[in-house]
Amino acid sequence: MTTSLNMLSEDCISTVLSLTSPPDACRFMPASSSMRSAAESDIVWGRFLPSDLPQLLSRTHTQLTFSSKKELFFQLCDSILIDGGISTFSLNKVSGKKSYFLSSRALTIGLSDEPNHWIWTTNSTSRFPEVIELKTISNLEIEGRISTQDLSPNTTYGAYLIIKVSDRAFGLGSIPSETSISKHENSVTNTAYLCPLDDQKQQLESLFFMNRRRMMEKRVVEGEGRRPTKRGDGWLEVELGEFFVGGKSETVKMSLMEVKGHQLKGGLIIEGIEIRPKC
Incomplete structure (x- = not known):
C-alpha cells in the first residue's frame, strides 16, 4: 500500500490518510520523506479534530500554543481546562473521540x-x-x-x-x-x-x-x-x-x-x- 501511495501527489496522499485514524497516519510517517510530509499535513490532522473546534477553543481556561493541527490534536489529547476551570475536555488518541x-x-x-x-x-x-x-x-x-x-x-x-x-x-x-x-x-x-x-x-x-x-x-x-x-x-x-x-x-x-x-x-x-x- 505504501508503494502505491508513493505514486500519488502529496495532496492526494494527505486526502487518503485523512480518511484513516491518528495511529494510522503516524504509522506512515517513517515510510519516506514525502509520506511523512503528507502524514503530518494540516489536511490530515484537521480531519481528526472535532468539527466544533472554534467553540471548544473559546471555552479553554488557558491559551493553547501550537504550530500545526497535528500539534494541536495531541495537546487536546491531554486534559484541557474549560469553562472557567470547572471542567476538562480531551480527545482520545486512537479514535479522536x-x-x-x-x-x-x-x-x-x-x-x-x-x-x-x-x-x-x-x-x-x-x-x-x-x-x-x-x-x-x-x-x-x-x-x-x-x-x-x-x-x-x-x-x-x-x-x-x-x-x-x-x-x-x-x-x-x-x-x-x-x-x-x-x-x-x-x-x-x-x-x-x-x-x-x-x-x-x-x-x-x-x-x-x-x-x-x-x-x-x-x-x-x-x-x-x-x-x-x-x-x-x-x-x-x-x-x-x-x-x-x-x-x-x-x-x-x-x-x-x-x-x-x-x-x-x-x-x-x-x-x-x-x-x-x-x-
Missing part, C-alpha cells in the same frame, strides 16, 4: 452550600482547584448534565462518578445508592455502593443491614450493586451508566442518590463525573 470531565463545582450536589454537611477543599491528586468532601448527611443527591451536542456522534458513552473515600468514612458501603442515566423521558437505573469493603467489614455490615439492604434493592428496577474500581490516577470510579449519542441534540442527566434509606454517611470525596467513549 471527545471526553469531558465535570468537576464537583459543575455538578448539582444536594446541600453542597451547607458547611455542616459538606466542605470544599483541595486535593493534591485532583486536576481541579477544588473537590468537595462529605462531612455527614443522610440523603445523598448528586447530578450532572451534558448535551449530546458536545460529544462525538454515533458513540456509546459511559458516565463515571470519580471519588475517594477518607479514613474517617462511614455508612458508604452498607446501603446501595441508585444510579440513573436519563435522556428526555427515557431513564435507565441501577444500584451502586460507594466504597469497596474489605471482607471482614463487609460480612459484619451485611449481617447488620441485610434486611434493610434487601428492601432498598427491591425499590430499584434492576441493580447489580456495583462497587468502585481503582483508577491509575489513584481515584476510584463508580459507573453510573451508559448512553448512545445519535444525531439528535439531547440533554443527558447523570445522577446518583440514596435509595431513600436515610443511612447516615460521611467521608466521601467527590472530584466529579467523567464522560468518556466506551468503544
